[in-house]
Amino acid sequence: MDSGTDATDKSSRNFIEQIIDADLAAGKNGGQVHTRFPPEPNGYLHIGHAKSICLNFGIAKQYEGKFNLRFDDTNPAREEQEYVDAIIDDMRWLGCEWDDRLFYASDYFQQLHDWAVQLIEAGKAYVCDLDAEQMREYRGTLTEPGKPSPNRERTVAENLELFAKMKAGEFADGERTLRAKIDMASPNINLRDPVMYRIKKAHHQRTGDDWGIYPSYDFTHGQSDSLEGITHSICTLEFENHRPLYDWFCDSLGIHHPQQIEFARLNMTYLVMSKRKLLQLVTEKHVNGWDDPRMPTIRGLRRRGYTSHSIRSFCERVGVTKVNSTIDMVWLEDAIREDLNENAPRRMGVLRPLKVVLTNVPEGETAKVCELPNHPQNEEFGTRKIELGREIYIEQDDFQEDAPKKFFRLKPDGAVRLRGAGIAVLDEIVKNEAGEVVELHCAFNPDTTAKHNEKKVKGTIHWVNAEQAVEAEVRLYDHLFQTENPNKAPEGSTFLDNLNPSSLETVTAKLEPSLSHAEAGEKYQFERLGYFHVDPIDSNPGQPVFNRTATLRDSWAKSKS
C-alpha cells in the first residue's frame, strides 16, 4: 500500500496514531504494533470497510508492525464460504498482505470453550434457563436496572455439568445459555450478565457439526485478539459500550489485553452502507448483483473502473476521528479522476451520434490522416493515427441551433475545431419531416489554426469517422439514490423509495477504430466525456462493453444549471 506516509515524516497524526505514539513511548507491547481486520463473512466488503482496512493495514505498515485477517465466524446461521472467498479477493486487490496470518475465530472454539469452563470454575459464569423473551424482561430497560436470573446462584458443579450438557447437545436450541456473572444493575446494559454461549445446532462452514454451541461476539472477539497478540484492536463507534466487557473478559481470564479503540464509520452522500440494505438491493433486484457498478461494494467499484490506488487515496483523505460525519460523494469521484487523469490513455468516442457531412471532401476519400497524442501531458503514451473521412459523427450536445453567445461548439454560421483534424464550418442543417436535426453539412479546412470570420475558433469537439466507427455498448451511471441521505425516508416509505430511476442508461456509442481491440479491465478517457472501463464480465474479444467510471468535470454544464 503506497498511501501511508512514513511514521517519522508525517507532521499531523490522527487520534489513533497519537495513542500508538504514546504507547510506544511508554514502552508498551514491547514496542510492537499489531492490528487486524475482523470481517464477518456474511456479505461483501464495501467502501466503508475499505476505510477500516486501510486504517488497520496502514497503521501496521506505518509502524512496521503486523496485520492479520481474521474472519469473525461465530454465527453459522448467516455466514458462507462464498463471502470468505470474496473478502479475501477484495482485500488482496486493495493491496493488503497478511502473510500466513489468515485466521478464523472458529479456530479458537476449543480454547474459548476451555476459557468458559475456567470462568465457571471461578464463579464468574453460569448456565441460565431463561428463554429469549424472559431474558429480555429480566434485563431491565435503559433507565431501570435488571433483576437477577433465578439461576444466577447455581453452584460451580451444577454449572459445569449443565454447560457440558449444552455442549453434548442435550438441550434444544435456545433452551439454555451460558452467561457472564457481572452486574444486573449496571447502567451499561452490555454488562447485565451478557450471553457467552448459545445453543445453535447449525452446520458451520468450517467446523461442520463439531459444535452445537457457539460463542457470542463479546466472548470471542477480545480473546481472539489476545490469542493473536493484537496490540491495538480498532473498531467502529457502536462497540464503545462493549469495551468494558472486552476488558472484563481479558482481565478475568488473565490473558494478554489488547487495547480497543473506536473510530467513526464512513458515511457518504447518495449511498447506503448497511449490509442489510445492500443485501436487499441485491435480492430484490434493484441492482444487478453485488458487483453492480452502482454499488458501493469493492466489487462494484472495481467493476465501475475504480483503481485500488484511488480507493486508498480516498480513505487517506477522509481521515479518522470519533466524529460522525458524512463524506460528499464527489470526494470518491475526485480520487478516481485524479488517478485516471494521470494514467488513462485518451480516445475519442461519440455517445449520442449526430452525422456530419464534410461536403468538400470527395466521397470515398480520406480527408486527412490525423495523429493524436494518447495523453496531452505525457509523451510516453505515444500517438495514434486516425483517418478523417467525408462523413463523421459528432456529439448531439455539440450542436445547438439556438445557441447562447457563450456556446463555443457548432452553431449556425459557426465553426469548431475537430480535435486533431481541422476546422469545420457549418453550412446547412438537414432536418426530417418532424423538424428534427438529422444531419449537418460543413465545409472542412485541414488547417487547425484557421480563423472564422476573422476570429479564432474557440471550441474543440471530438468526432469519429463514420465509415470506420465501431459500435459498442456503453453504460452511463448516475447516483443509485436521488437523495443525499437515502436512509432518511418519510413516514410510510423506505430507502428504496429514494432509488434513482435513471441511475443506469445504456447507449450504443460510435467509437474510434482502435477501441475495437480494447481488452477487459482497460481504462480510457474518452475525451471531453469521462473515464471508461472495459467491463471484465460482459465484454468479448473484439466486442468491448464500456462502463463509465466518472465524467470529467464540466464547468460548462455547471454554469448552465
Add this chain to the structure above:
RNA sequence: UGCCUCGUGGUGUAAUUGGCAACACAGCGGAUUCUGAUUCCGUCGUUCUAGGUUCAAGUCCUAGCGAGGCAGCCA
C-alpha cells in the same frame, strides 16, 4: 429521560498538547489550453452557547444546548 461518545468554514480534517486558527475539497473570480479536461493564480468563509481559571483558551473547569450509540441467544 439511564449510561457512553462527539460538537472547529458549505464538507472533511489540522493546530508543535495553553501561544498569530491552518490544509484539502467544494464555491466564486481570473490565467493557460486543439479536451469548457488538466494545470496555475487569486478570493470567500470557522472554534455550539453561557460562565470560570489564565498575561493568554479551539485546547483546562462548570453548566446548558445539540448530535450519535446502546435494552439480539447479531457482529
